[in-house]
Amino acid sequence: SQSFGIYQDEIEDVVLRIAPEGAAEARGWRWHPTQSFEDQPDGGVIVRFRASGMRELAWHLFTWGEQVQILAPQRLKAVMAGELAAAGRALERASA
Numbered sequence: 001s002q003s004f005g006i007y008q009d010e011i012e013d014v015v016l017r018i019a020p021e022g023a024a025e026a027r028g029w030r031w032h033p034t035q036s037f038e039d040q041p042d043g044g045v046i047v048r049f050r051a052s053g054m055r056e057l058a059w060h061l062f063t064w065g066e067q068v069q070i071l072a073p074q075r076l077k078a079v080m081a082g083e084l085a086a087a088g089r090a091l092e093r094a095s096a
Contacts, residue, residue: 009052009053009054011050011051012051012054012072012075013049013050013072014048014050014051014057014072014073014076015047015048015070015071015073016031016046016048016061016068016069017045017046017047017068018044018045018047019044019066019067020042020043021067022064023044023045026047026067027045031047031049032049032050034049034050034051054073054075054076054079055079055083058076058079058080059083062083
């Protein structure tokens, strides 16, 4: 119940902003047992929870594409950037 998935590491406060077009789906998704939602004036939603497993969370956030913005923690942003860079390198190798 502490991690986003199966990976365990430092527990952190996660804050995600979901764009209006994904808000209904986000509200129906069980992000974590500690989740809370905050409706935004534009129809988007802020999702908050405390969890570990930032790498697994980053992998999941890929499925949301441009509908999600990571507001916190900074480490999740860094993990996501690292995963994006790794994917880009793999794509470049495949194109060579």
